[in-house]
Amino acid sequence: MALQAFELPLALDQLDSQLLQRLERRGFSRDLLLAWSQTLGGEPAIRNRLPGKVECVPAGTIQNFEPHAALAHLGRAAIAEGRVAACVLAGGMATRMGGVVKALVEVLPGKTFLDLRLDEVRAFAERGAPVPLWLMTSEPTDAPIAQALALAGGTELARTFEQFVSLRLEHDGELFRHEGEPSVYATGHGDLPDALRQSGLLAPFRAQGGRYVWVSNLDNLGAVVDETVLGYHIAAGRSVTAEVVDKRSGDAGGGPVLHEGRAIIAENFRLPPQFDAAQVTVFNTNSFIIDATALEDLDLAWTYLEVHKTVAGRSAVQFERLLGELTMALETNFLRVPRDGLQSRFLPVKTFEDLSAITPLLGARLTGSPLPSHPR
16 A cells, blocks of 8 residues: 555655646646556455446447548548648657657658658648648657658748656655656546547637547658548547558557446556456557647546666656546547558557558658568
């Protein structure tokens, strides 16, 4: 059981004023941290599991993507009317690619992850259908990305906003310190709805007729804005469309399940031990189209999950929330999209080996040339 009677409140009362201002600008909640500290002790894997009944989704829950002229027309019209914003999760550091800001890693000669995203929205702007690019950064990545945007002439096309932060804890509930200082961390991509509302970007977008926010990971190079996928979302009439792909051996993550009668996205570690995750045959890509009104009005009691991290050789505890859990509050359409070939919408790049494997495909997509071989 966590020590909580005096130690953590006292430590928070004694935080340096500059650190406190830094934290509060980034959504820090003292009350949440105190509440988290009270839950420590025992087995975190049990606490992280979904309560209640979990089953496989019924047959017919997942739509299969196919080219569809009428749906493409529907999506194309929405893009032309300025109803779409692209929101990219860009808070990560490329720890397996040299520990640099991932957005600034070169993917193709002369092109970084950020450059490719800018090229995408520039192409829409040149066609008279501007798609604003919003980048959810973190404290370490925000300034370098903003500087790169300025150098690339992308400030008219893109804006950044930071996700939230909190402080790591010791396993007994005390404040974790590194070199004598409290250890700050980002609280996960589930921050997006709150951080986006706080950024001031969402309300003007809606006021100007914006309707759809397309969210994807920075390092998924297949997750481009696509008129047919958008058409599927519009036709489904639900608040969220979640893109899923066929699951493969080695996929670490989650997928759609039925939780208390609602189809949601759940990570594998959230599933009850008696539920066989192998029954879920599709995999969550973390790409979502979300109705902007539903996103702005979202009222969800987020579950912050206990995560153990090694920091400077010591074990620390931090609490994070996952974006996919917004499906617990919003009706969701699940769309199985291509994973292979030129039409693949799931090309994650976590390592240089991943990048080498998909380089031929990326080159073929950008140039329109034939694909020399299957990249995966």
